[in-house]
Amino acid sequence: DFWGKSTKAWLCLILLFAVLLGFYSNVFNLIPRRQTEESQSALLSSLSEGDGHLDTCRIPEVPRLLYPKAQLLKPSRVDVLVMTPWFAPIIWDGTFDSAILDAQFRDTTIGLTVFAIKKYVVFLRLFLETAEKYFMVGHKVTYYVFTDRPADVPQIALRAGRQVVVLHVGSYRRWQDISMHRMEMISNFSRQRFLHEVDYLVCLDVDMKFSDHVGVEILAPLFGTLHPGFYAADRQSFTYERRPLSRAYIPRDEGDFYYAGGFFGGSVPEVYRLTTACHQAMTADQAQGIEAVWHDESHLNRYLLSHKPSKVLSPEYLWDERMLQRPPLLRKLRYVAVPKNHGEIRNR
Numbered sequence: 001d002f003w004g005k006s007t008k009a010w011l012c013l014i015l016l017f018a019v020l021l022g023f024y025s026n027v028f029n030l031i032p033r034r035q036t037e038e039s040q041s042a043l044l045s046s047l048s049e050g051d052g053h054l055d056t057c058r059i060p061e062v063p064r065l066l067y068p069k070a071q072l073l074k075p076s077r078v079d080v081l082v083m084t085p086w087f088a089p090i091i092w093d094g095t096f097d098s099a100i101l102d103a104q105f106r107d108t109t110i111g112l113t114v115f116a117i118k119k120y121v122v123f124l125r126l127f128l129e130t131a132e133k134y135f136m137v138g139h140k141v142t143y144y145v146f147t148d149r150p151a152d153v154p155q156i157a158l159r160a161g162r163q164v165v166v167l168h169v170g171s172y173r174r175w176q177d178i179s180m181h182r183m184e185m186i187s188n189f190s191r192q193r194f195l196h197e198v199d200y201l202v203c204l205d206v207d208m209k210f211s212d213h214v215g216v217e218i219l220a221p222l223f224g225t226l227h228p229g230f231y232a233a234d235r236q237s238f239t240y241e242r243r244p245l246s247r248a249y250i251p252r253d254e255g256d257f258y259y260a261g262g263f264f265g266g267s268v269p270e271v272y273r274l275t276t277a278c279h280q281a282m283t284a285d286q287a288q289g290i291e292a293v294w295h296d297e298s299h300l301n302r303y304l305l306s307h308k309p310s311k312v313l314s315p316e317y318l319w320d321e322r323m324l325q326r327p328p329l330l331r332k333l334r335y336v337a338v339p340k341n342h343g344e345i346r347n348r
Helices: 002-049 098-104 118-134 175-197 268-287 295-306 342-346
Strands: 109-116 140-147 162-168 200-204 208-210 222-226 259-267 311-313 335-337
Touching (some): 109 118, 118 140, 118 208, 140 175, 175 200, 175 268, 175 295, 200 268, 222 268, 222 295, 259 268, 268 295
Parallel strands (some): 109 140, 109 200, 140 162, 222 311
Antiparallel strands (some): 208 335
16 A cells, blocks of 8 residues: 555646646747747848838839730740840840839839030930930939039929939049949949839939830849940950950850949849949059050949949940941940040040
């Protein structure tokens, strides 16, 4: 009888210990789980309430639309390359649906940077007037005009949701210095204000005019434009910087495309990285007493070789009708050079 009572007592103690062990184990397991759930909830909240200007990778919701179905076995273009080897689309007429894209980017604000230094200010009126007709129609746009002559910036009628912001900057003696300092100024202003004001930046030359639709189809984290003089050339013909001493150096057996310095852009953080890297590279070259053959364009090509653009714009988006014969594959000319006397404009 004694041993029976003792056994029962020990069994009760063991069962009580097991129950207590299970209880405390569950309690301690709940603590990290609750912390994880709370951290996940905070992360989702911060993403939904975060700064929209930095949230350029979020997949937008598209409202109900009616549009023709894409034909998988009938590609829209078979006469040109429409995809790079790293799966970046090359934008040609017929490869996109503006209605779908406009819906995707309906809450997007686009910044356009343009430099009107010295006598280049004479191109501003035509540039802005044609931009209002063809550039990002239906979207919010801020034109950032860098100029040493703010009083000469023309007043033009703007669509709703669009504005011109004049940024007073200094001038330089040589046009090459003006060209190269563009990267520095875009970098500085990206950090100071563009990050807080717009979602994307489009960086353009001013001595041009818009002649057809240029819309949100160009927008991507990082994009460059095929140079109209080299889109059909082999890489050995590209006018890259070939001197190894320069930070813009590209060997003859490397290179994807030759990109134009007059039309590039992307999300503000990516444009900031690009322009900062190019400015730093040009500063390092200057310390070595070397200047890249095509200045900021050479450094742009070096950067885009190492940092592949997520979209590439076809020569539709940059063309010179006086210097180049238009081939049949160019169905539209969207942004074209304005006739000018380079010597007169650059040297005064």
